[in-house]
Amino acid sequence: MLAPTSASLRSVRNLRVPGPRREHVADGGGGGVRAAYWTRLLPLLAALACLTRLPSLRWPLWNPDEGYLAVQAQMLAHGGELYTTVVDRKPPLVPWLYAGSFALFGDGSLLPLKVLAAAAQLLTAVLLVSLARRRWGDGAGRTAGVLYLLISIGLHPEDAQAAAFEVFMLPCTAAAMWSADRRRWGTAGTAVACAFLAKQTGGAVLLPVVWLLWREGAARRDVGRLAAGLGGPVLAAALLTTPAGFVFWTVTGSGAYASFTGSELHVLGRGLVNAAVLAAACAGLVGPVSRVLRVARTGAVELWLWLGSSVAAVLLGFHFFGHYYLQLMPPLALLGAAALQILPRERTVRAIVVSGCACAVFLAWGLLAPRPELAHAARLAETVRARTGPDDRVLFWGMHPEAYWLADRAPASRFLTAGLLTNYSGGRNGPQVGEKYAVDGAWPVFREELRRHPPALVVDDSRGKPFAPERVPSLRRILAVGYEPVARTEGAVVYVRVPRAVP
Structure with a gap:
């Protein structure tokens, strides 16, 4: 990106990245305006979601996580019981999703799951659009949704294209932030619970949700709604499986797995490589965000908490697999939209062009890479x-x-x-x-x-x-x-x- 002029630096030096509007009104005001906005934008987002997930159709499956889930679903269909005769270090939501898909469409193909993964990415983008539009206007909403889908495949194809845990966790984390932004605390708690039940690290979104609750006054009734929304689904999942097995396999039974001891250089090297790959995918966002951070007062604390808690979730367990980094993409897209909306318009165009070029590279990688x-x-x-x-x-x-x-x-x-x-x-x-x-x-x-x-x-x-x-x-x-x-x-x-x- 071109360096900013002194005038443009002065123009943003005293600005603050806006937080949510205090008036909690529906996006865009009138229903007709809202309908027209979404009628124009949704086809574009749907086309982008389908395009970016196109490589997922090239192979029967993309990584061992998909294979593990497929075998688990077959075992459940033949009388297996989760956390007793069917085990993994993951919560039950995605195995149940696979089992349901196999029950409806047969177990010979993962195509229905690949379609659901594309739908999950589209839903995540839509929620980010709504969040950004409510805060910063129509243009920021479009920018957030488009940027998210462009960077959503910015990892090794085995990590970005798999219909596995993280991709189904992302719309839940976005829904948690969307609900908290609108003071719907029960729904926010349920979304956090669903994120956790898709993958444990999805529960990290609870931190920005709780901060939003505290900032709004944290009435006892609202705290109760959040706690009920969070605890109900988790308790139900434990009772539907087996409580002791649920706790062991999802929380307490992974001490050796989460240890940092053993292959430290190997694991750290993997983490740095995957971070570099993600940075390349987000090249269109890195410049605007870092520039605004340098010259403007920062706000929207909940977005930084969302990113920070997601970074902590990536670090948790000390493995740094590429698909862990998917959790960073929704808050990065929102922060990018926040930075771009207080910079000159040409910066937005440039960011989308750069992100689009990076997306094309990752798309070609996914379509052409051998397995x-x-x-x-x-x-x-x-x-x-x-x-x-x-x-x-x-x-x-x-x-x-x-x-x-x-x-x-x-x-x-x-x-x-x-x-x-x-x-x-x-x-x-x-x-x-x-x-x-x-x-x-x-x-x-x-x-x-x-x-x-x-x-x-x-x-x-x-x-x-x-x-x-x-x-x-x-x-x-x-x-x-x-x-x-x-x-x-x-x-x-x-x-x-x-x-x-x-x-």
Whole structure:
């Protein structure tokens, strides 16, 4: 961007980034004006949402999270119970969403979920438009919605295009801010709860919501509404699953996973790379926001709290996966719109052009990038299908649960990745990988599952990683006693069960 002239600096030096208007009126005044505004804008936003999600249609799935969710949904459909025989370190909302989609449309494709993901991004953009328009006018609303959709794919395609936890969390966080901005505290609490039930870090939006409540006077009745809206859905989710299992798998059972010890440089490098990728996607916003921060008094504290709490959520757990950074995009888009509306109009045009160019790069990346790991999982699935029957149980010892879905074979265990049994989850490759770092109580359950229902086939897909069977004594014994290797596929070893022994 061009440097600002001294006159333009003086023009904004004493300005304040506006907060919400004190009069809580409907957007734009009259109903006819509102209808005309949305009639013109919604088709544009819908087209952008479809365009930016177009790469998601190229592959059956994009990352292991989608594969994990798909397998969980199949297990639930066949009588599995969440947090007992179907487990993961995530809340239940998205697994239920997958299960509902499979019940309606079948489990052979994730296309309905991809459509829902595009709808979630569109809904997030619409809520941001409404927030920005109410604060700063029609133009700021359009800017916020368009900028959000342009930056929404500004990460590695595996992170940005997957129909996974974060993308369904985002409209809930935006709805929480939208409701709090309008003093609808019960609805705000429910939206925060839904964000948490999509992914735990979604609950970080509670901080700006509480600040807005405090700024408005925090009447006891309003505090009660917020608490009821927040607590009701979470309590219902716990009761619909199992309270002890819900608390363990979503809150208390991830101590080793969240530890910073092990592979520090590897994890920090990943965090810096993903931050740089996001900064490139937001190049059109970085200049205006930083310039206004330097020369204008800042306001709209709740937006900064939203961004700050989202940053804290990204840091929580010390893994820094790219899809974690999706949580930063809604507050960044709103802050960008706030900065641009007090700068000269040409800055808005420039920001949208730069963001559009960045979006085009990420769009091409998503459409053209190869997926070698998906291809590998697909070839393993073909091998398993050729060597097993439809009713056989199999075990993929690796980090690609999508192989079960691709092979259309039931897993032999509730633990769908080696990560839950070794703490390799999170890409750690250091000392804190092994049986003793597994989820508490996992190995006795795992051994009992294999004793009761020995898998017909075991695929060791460790390929030299720290969770290889030679470094996991219990698995090594199981394979030595009850299985023999029969094939190798791209570094993965396929074992078949021998009838002479039970592991």
